[in-house]
Amino acid sequence: MAAEVGRREERLNPGEIFRNNAFIIITEMLELQNQTEKDTTMLVDEILHSILFLGKIHDPPFSPLAIFDDDEEMLNVLKGDYPRPFALYSSQIPRRSPFSCVLDMMVHVSGQDNEEGIKNRLQEFTNQLKKGANSQLLFCSTMCVSHINEPNSVRYYGVSMSNAGRKSGRILVNAACCSAWDDYVAGAVMTFYPKRAKRPNFDGTIRLPEGVTCQAFGLSDGREKPPCRSCATLFGFQTTATESWANGNCAEVESLSNLFKNENHIKEQARPLSETWTEGARQTVKEEVLRDLKNLLKAVKFEWENNFYTPQIN
Ligand SMILES: [Zn+2]
Incomplete structure (x- = not known):
């Protein structure tokens, strides 16, 4: 084959x-x-x-x-x-x-x-798999593993999306923010999303607490990858990297989302500190992202009936 x-x-x-x-x-x-x-x-x-x-x-x-x-x-x-x-x-x-x-x-x-x-x-x-400019999310270059720094702690994984900057990628980032990712992680991503500039009236960025490791690896060579500048800003990482991927693209996002969904005490320690991080502001930002999602779907001529797909056992 x-x-x-x-x-x-x-x-x-x-x-x-x-x-x-x-x-x-x-x-x-x-x-x-x-x-x-x-x-x-x-x-x-x-x-x-x-x-x-x-x-x-x-x-x-x-x-x-x-x-x-x-x-x-x-x-x-x-x-x-x-x-x-x-x-x-x-x-x-x-x-x-x-x-x-x-x-x-x-x-x-x-x-x-x-x-x-x-x-x-x-x-x-x-x-x-074949990598190409138009492989449209059917390729993955990076995975990430997060865990609490304790012996035998549970590992939480995530993968990167490719082409998150393109329309199809943006649709999936929007959809994940509104329906899949942990709300703190989604809030951090949405602080710079859908535009890449920081929102003036909402800051959901996180500082990952001490005692937690979040490490990405390149899948072509298995080597550790430093977080990009965008992830450093979203999650409070130190980094030597110079590149900055489209928000929501990186493997760190999914990996941390899985960690937060399962380790509530870590999530609570990572609670955003900004005064602008209010329930009302979070709702407004989410509605804006949802509007962007609808516009993107319209642009690709997709008639959405406003539901996210939920898999079921037949
Ligand atoms: Zn990143």
Whole structure:
């Protein structure tokens, strides 16, 4: 399969990279599903919806059949097993990027504390994918691990989105801010979002408390990556990095969101200190981000019925 994929890639245009990666990701999810006894139906359901949605808003769009490389049999089997993603990909939007589902699956298969195993698996897998200017969120370059600095503490993972600066990426960052990420983390991101400038009347930036590690790794070489300047500002990190990625793009965001959702005492220590961080202001900012989301969806001609997709066990 690897040789075959390699041959195909040589003649891939940017749209084909999307289709190629979509197909590889779905196939991998189905294979991983067989490697765990845990019920991962919801993750497969979620990623199918997420990828079909991205195909729908892709320019040019990819129908489900095109995503499955005209393999009608595979399409029909999946439609039978997972009818909801196929029924709702053109009216509801995903809460997170497909790669977040891949990561969750790898955590299930390898075990939550098996940091090295998860990292290696993800590294091996992303190396099979093609990176291109238009790979539109079906690529991942960085993962992040956060944990409390205590022996045997639980590891919380996150992955980066690629192309968060593009429309499809911005749609997913908006959606995650409004529906998936921990509210403190989303508040920090939204302090500089959707515009990259800091809001004059809302500061939700966080200072990650002492005794917590949040470390990103590059998936091409497995090396530690310093936080970018944007993450340094959002979460109070020291950094030597000079680059600054689009807000919400980085693996740190998802990893910290998972940590805060599970370690409430750490979250409370990270509570933003600004006087502008009020319930009313948070609501206003969220409404603004939601408005931006609606405008972006209009721009890609997506008719949204105002629901975020919730995967279910059929
Ligand atoms: Zn960053």
